[in-house]
Amino acid sequence: MSEPIEEFFERLTRGGPDRLPRRADGSLRIDLTSGTTTERWFITMHGGDVSVSHRNAKADSVIRTSKDEFEGMITGRVNAMSAALRGVVSLEGDPTLLMLFQRALPGPPSTAAGQGAAATGRRT
Amino acid sequence: MSDGIVKILDGNTFVVSDPRGDIEASLTDPTGLFSFDTRFLSTWVLTVNGQRLNALSVDDLQYFEARFFLVPGTGTVYVDAKLSVIRQRAVGDGFHEELTILNHAEEPIELTVRVDTDSDFADLFEVKDALKKKGTYSTRIDKDGLHLVYERETFVRMTTIAASAPAAIDEKGLTFVVTLEPHDSWTTDLDVVTAAGAGGRFVRPKYRHGERRAQPNMGRSLESWLEEAPRLECDDDRLRATYRRSLVDLAALRFSPLIAGGRSLPAAGLPWFMTMFGRDSILTSLQSLPFTPELAATTLQALGDWQGSRVDDFRDEDPGRILHEMRYGEMTAFEERPHSPYYGCADATPLYVVLLDEYERWTGDRSLVRHREQEARAALAWIDDYADLLGDGYVWYQRRNEETGLENQCWKDSWDSISYRDGRLPGFPRATCELQGYAYDAKVRGARLARLVWNDPAYADRLEKEAADLKRRFNRDFWVAEEGYFALALDAEGHQVDALASNNGHLLWSGIVDKSKAKAVVANLLGPRLFSGWGVRTLAEGEGRYNPIGYHVGTVWPFDNSFIAWGLRRYGFKDEAAMIAEGILDAAGYFEGRLPEAFGGYERSLTKYPVQYPTACSPQAWSTGAPLLLLRTMLGLEPVGEHLVVDAALPRSIGRLELLDIPGRWGRMDAFGRGRVDVEKRRTRGRRRVTSSRQRAAADRA
Numbered sequence: 142m143s144e145p146i147e148e149f150f151e152r153l154t155r156g157g158p159d160r161l162p163r164r165a166d167g168s169l170r171i172d173l174t175s176g177t178t179t180e181r182w183f184i185t186m187h188g189g190d191v192s193v194s195h196r197n198a199k200a201d202s203v204i205r206t207s208k209d210e211f212e213g214m215i216t217g218r219v220n221a222m223s224a225a226l227r228g229v230v231s232l233e234g235d236p237t238l239l240m241l242f243q244r245a246l247p248g249p250p251s252t253a254a255g256q257g258a259a260a261t262g263r264r265t
Numbered sequence: 266m267s268d269g270i271v272k273i274l275d276g277n278t279f280v281v282s283d284p285r286g287d288i289e290a291s292l293t294d295p296t297g298l299f300s301f302d303t304r305f306l307s308t309w310v311l312t313v314n315g316q317r318l319n320a321l322s323v324d325d326l327q328y329f330e331a332r333f334f335l336v337p338g339t340g341t342v343y344v345d346a347k348l349s350v351i352r353q354r355a356v357g358d359g360f361h362e363e364l365t366i367l368n369h370a371e372e373p374i375e376l377t378v379r380v381d382t383d384s385d386f387a388d389l390f391e392v393k394d395a396l397k398k399k400g401t402y403s404t405r406i407d408k409d410g411l412h413l414v415y416e417r418e419t420f421v422r423m424t425t426i427a428a429s430a431p432a433a434i435d436e437k438g439l440t441f442v443v444t445l446e447p448h449d450s451w452t453t454d455l456d457v458v459t460a461a462g463a464g465g466r467f468v469r470p471k472y473r474h475g476e477r478r479a480q481p482n483m484g485r486s487l488e489s490w491l492e493e494a495p496r497l498e499c500d501d502d503r504l505r506a507t508y509r510r511s512l513v514d515l516a517a518l519r520f521s522p523l524i525a526g527g528r529s530l531p532a533a534g535l536p537w538f539m540t541m542f543g544r545d546s547i548l549t550s551l552q553s554l555p556f557t558p559e560l561a562a563t564t565l566q567a568l569g570d571w572q573g574s575r576v577d578d579f580r581d582e583d584p585g586r587i588l589h590e591m592r593y594g595e596m597t598a599f600e601e602r603p604h605s606p607y608y609g610c611a612d613a614t615p616l617y618v619v620l621l622d623e624y625e626r627w628t629g630d631r632s633l634v635r636h637r638e639q640e641a642r643a644a645l646a647w648i649d650d651y652a653d654l655l656g657d658g659y660v661w662y663q664r665r666n667e668e669t670g671l672e673n674q675c676w677k678d679s680w681d682s683i684s685y686r687d688g689r690l691p692g693f694p695r696a697t698c699e700l701q702g703y704a705y706d707a708k709v710r711g712a713r714l715a716r717l718v719w720n721d722p723a724y725a726d727r728l729e730k731e732a733a734d735l736k737r738r739f740n741r742d743f744w745v746a747e748e749g750y751f752a753l754a755l756d757a758e759g760h761q762v763d764a765l766a767s768n769n770g771h772l773l774w775s776g777i778v779d780k781s782k783a784k785a786v787v788a789n790l791l792g793p794r795l796f797s798g799w800g801v802r803t804l805a806e807g808e809g810r811y812n813p814i815g816y817h818v819g820t821v822w823p824f825d826n827s828f829i830a831w832g833l834r835r836y837g838f839k840d841e842a843a844m845i846a847e848g849i850l851d852a853a854g855y856f857e858g859r860l861p862e863a864f865g866g867y868e869r870s871l872t873k874y875p876v877q878y879p880t881a882c883s884p885q886a887w888s889t890g891a892p893l894l895l896l897r898t899m900l901g902l903e904p905v906g907e908h909l910v911v912d913a914a915l916p917r918s919i920g921r922l923e924l925l926d927i928p929g930r931w932g933r934m935d936a937f938g939r940g941r942v943d944v945e946k947r948r949t950r951g952r953r954r955v956t957s958s959r960q961r962a963a964a965d966r967a
Contacts, residue, residue, distance in 0.1 A: 161687040162639055217575075226598035228419040230460070236524045240570045248575030248582065 146173075146208070147242035149215040150182060150193045153245055163189040165241040175208040186238070202234035202242075217247040270296065275329045275356040276520050277301060277532070277539040277593075278459070284320040286333040286352045286362075287311060293384065295392050298360060298424075299536070302391065302594035305359070305413075305424040305459040307596070308383035310631060311352070313337050313366070313376055318350055327487065328517035330355040330537075348374075359424075359458040366452075368445035376440040380455065384424050386415035388594035389537065390602055400595075404436040410456075414763045420598055422461055429454040441527070490516045494556050495927045497896070500920035503854040511892045512856030514884040515553060519560070522567045523593075530563040534882030541591045541606070543568055543613030544676060545886050547620050552827060554627050555927055557898050561624045568617060569640040573608050573647075578665040581609035581674075582807065585647030587617045603666055611652060611662040611674040611700050614644045615707035618704030622710030625718070626904045630929030634718045645711050645728065648704050654694045658738060659755065660704050663694035675700060676825075677768075677803065681810055682817035683754050686764050688809025690755035697962030698751050702775030703737050708732035709776070740779045751778070765789060765805035767822075770829025773836050783836045790829060791841050798869020798948055799848040800826040801841060806866070812841075813866035820863040820878050822851050824887035827894035834898045839914035843942040847916035848897040853892060860888040868949075900924060900936045907931060913938025918945075 151175045153161070165186040173180040182194040206214075210229050213219030224230045232239050272281050278300040290297045298306035311318060318335035320395065325331050335350040349372040349756075353363045355760040368374055376892060400417030410427030411434050430453035432439040445452045490512070497508045508620050520532035520539055531539060531553070533545035546568065550561035573586035580603045581589075603609075618641050625634050654661035664670035673682055675697045683697060684690055708728045715725035716830035743751045745761060750769050752761035769786050772778050778786060794805035800821040804811050812819045826849050832840035852875040853860045862885040865876035900922070903913030909931050915922055917940040926933040 164636060164639075220577075220600065220605055223598055223600050226420070226593055226605065228421060228598075237526075237570060240524050244572075244574040246575070248577040249579065251578070263619075 145212055145216055146182075150184075153184070154191050154193050156189060156191060161186060161189070161191060161245050162241050164239060167201035167235055167238045168198075169202045169204065169238055169242055170198070172205045173208040173211050174205070174225070181212065184242075186241075189205060200234065202232070202236075202238045204230060204239065204242075205233055206230040214246050217249045221246055268392070268864050271323055271325070271331050271333075273325070273327075273329055273354065273356050274517065274536050274539065276529075278356050278358065278360075279536040279539065280354065280356055280360055280813050281536060282309070284323050284333070285311070285318050285335055286320075286331075286354060286528045289319075292387060292391065292397075293376065295537070297494050298459070299784040300390065300459045301461070302389045302540070302592050302597070303422055303459075304387040304389075305384055305422065306382065306457060307385040307387070308381055309351070309457075310381040311364070312381070313350065313630075315377070315379075318393050322460055328513070328597055350374075354386050359456065361436075362451050362455040362457070364455055365450055366443065366445065367450045368448060371447050373427070373444065373446050373449075376445065378443055380426075381438040382411065382413070382426055383437065384413045384415070386413075386595070388596045389592070390594060390596045403628065406434050406436070410434065413435070414728065414940075417433050417595065417599070420595060422459070424596075425456075425458045425460065427456045427458075444782055445558060455743050456505075462764060465802035466656045483887045487516050489515070491559075493928075498923040498925065501918070501922075503858070504850060504919060506860035507850060507853045508896070512556070512615075513890050514859060514889040515549075515557065515560075515679055515886075515893075518549075518884065518886050518889060524570050525563050525567050528559065528563040528566075530567055530606075531886045533887075534885040537882050538885075540593075541567060541571075542771050543587045543589050544610055547587075547613060547616045548676075548824065548828075549886040551616075551623060551896040552824075552887065552951060554829050555902055555929070556893050558624065558628050558928060561620060562628075562630070565617070565621055565624060565633060566638060568613070569637050571606060572640050572643060576855055577608075579603050580605065580607055581664055581666050583608065583647060583651040583715045585614065585643035585645075587613040587649065588676075589613060590923050599768075601669075603669055607670070609662075609664055609666065609671045609674050611660055611697075612676065612703055614652070615660070615686040615700070615703040617641070617644050618707035618714075619703065625714065627929050629907070637789075638719050641711060641714065642724075645707060648707065649731075652700075655696075655757065658735060659696040659760070660700040661694035661696045677766075677817035679816045681815075682803075683762060684764050684804075684808070685820070686808055691754065691762045694757055695754050695762070696753040697768065698739075698743050699771040699775070701735065701743070702777040705732050705735050705739070705777040706775040710733070738781075740782065744782065748789070749782070750789045751786070764808045764810070765794060766808075767795065767801045767803050767825050767829060770801060770825070770832045772787075773832025774828050775832075776835060778836070780836070783838075786839055787833065787836070787838050788873060790833075794921065796844075797848075797866050797873050799852045799864065800845055801829050802866040803863075808835075811866075812878070814878060816863070816878070818942075819866040821852075821866055822863045823852070823860040824862075825887075827891040827898070830895055830898040834901060839901070839940045840947065842898050843914050843916045844944050844947055846899045847918060847944045849895060858892075859884055860891055861885070862888055869891075886900050896922075896924060900938050902927065902936060904929060909934045909936070911936040911938070914942055915940040916942050916944040 169184045171182040181195050181197050183194045185192050214221050270783050281296045288296050288309040296303040316337050321334040323333055331354050333352040336346050337348055337936045349367040351365040355361050400415055403411040410425050413424040415422045432441050494512050517791045519529035521529040530546050531549040533542040546564045550564040554561050568587050571588050573582040586608045588608050589610035590604050591606035594604040597604045652660040662674035709732045712725040712728040715721045745752050745763055749764050752763045753766045754762035770790055794807050794874040795801050800948045801817050810818045822913040826845050830842040830845040855874050861877045862880045863878040899915050904908045915938045919940045922938045
């Protein structure tokens, strides 16, 4: 099991402000393939609470992609919407849930480091 | 159609063809079958015995359906009029065409009917910019028909073509050998289906009703859409026609994003802008709120779901920012364009909060406001945390995506729209005036919602204090005292970008203008430099860059004027609002009720009719919404508490006006008005002022 993915879900369960909209309500399974193996993450969201397991069960939404691509998404190297349009990610089920889940994904590493004009212009 | 091309559409799937129904596209020619921003057919040519056909007539049955009446032969003399060909085409998930050939002769005939097909799978952006493709093409023939396939890495798009009648299929099309007895007819169904991904099975076009006859892919048919809108009764036939045209066009412009569960919001324009645009969808929702409030609800939901959540320079995305434009084509997929979605606009975010509040005031739907609290707060936070690029309390914009991002992130988004009086262009960042008005209004309305729905009076107090502070500073820093108007923008040095522009009207709408300054602003808006007789010009005559046919530097935009009229009403200038309404609605009469995006800024007395600015998209959503908002302003419709207040001020030319069954928190209510404002007299007075100012200018030159 790879570290960045573990860390991402760990952060997700801890929540914190604005990680996932409180409206997100339902279950999401993420199937990650790597060679011949499939790693499964089962996420339930309710009222701002998020729990994560490796259950292989029926979910409201399913995301299928390679482990590499997903690692790209949770580190900000890969944009989820572009990836879906390219066909490297397959999405099934409740589109709103998928939509809200992608909000938890970070931006590109270069901008996250604070080089953007917005970051410099930000009043803190 | 006047431009010789026939367009039918359903959501973001549309067909653009010539009057024969044929498609012969090149990379730069925008005809074809398009879906999700990809061209799925670039060739669709019908021949009979090797001959092209001639169009006798075209019926635009509905916005999603057309019928072509054709005969063989070319040129003006029909070679063989003993044959009729009818193509009836409807858009669904792809399109369906019923091809019928009638033999009018006394003898039997044998015909070779051929449909040539091909697809270049161009991205809409490639059609616009004539770019070359990077993937590979292939074709496949099996029992389901002819498959045209485009692949680039994992990106696969496919068009499948099938016929109900027996056909010989080759890689370039379908051939039918038809024998027709005297007065006999032959028919085949042709189905063209679009698919993303190679694994897709062939399915006939779905019209979501289970019948063979096509209906639009919308939850509600056009008939019930029209039925549920308020009814307009008036003496003025042209106004009635304009109203109906607006409702039908608004129906055609409905776009149902995947996340909206079948509900729809207004897309920006037909056919090239059939997608979600933050600014266009919000402003059109505001215009149509008293008529079709469900559009506003879907707009708030879909744009809220897509709200920015991270800093991404390529997409000009920030947390809390509302998107500018969404696209689904190949260039977006491979990040050659940033529209997945692109966030580079500075007005949609404050306007999101404005729409949320206005929606609650009309509908009383507090549950939606409660559900969107997080988004509204994030939008309000964006104003202070990300839009204030210089840390001086104003909304600024400067793109971070220097290559494919937008330079001007306000509604006047062309390169030369923001200028000083002498025509110079300011550097970046820029703080245009209307953005400050929107931010002010967002804070005031956000405060109302915080108190009323979110139960957070402390937050409301804070927002109100910030709003008051913004208003005070704005009236000091943007005010061009000697001329009596607000500067178009501030430049990065804090200097006024001092041209006189229509943006002043938006400031009235937002309520940021000090009462003491309103009269002077109104005098400028309806003065000879801005008011053409039809409406308020985008830029005033006499400014360095003024050009009566310049996109944002002199033309008159109906949408702009509808918000200006709303602003005039807000400050109590009823007659002036009626004057603008009269001018724009009169202009609509010259376009059969369908207002163009913009028309020339020429003086009304000079051209007698409005000169259309050539644009690719018609109808345009916010032009379609303009007559609706003008009706609201003329009738002075305003929700107050649980009631609808009516305070009509109509131009005399309109006579009696009744708007019946206006939906809202009151259920349904009627509004009545009778024309009393003598617009003609006021305009003549204005014209005299023009003449004298021209004489003065001439004297100055001499």
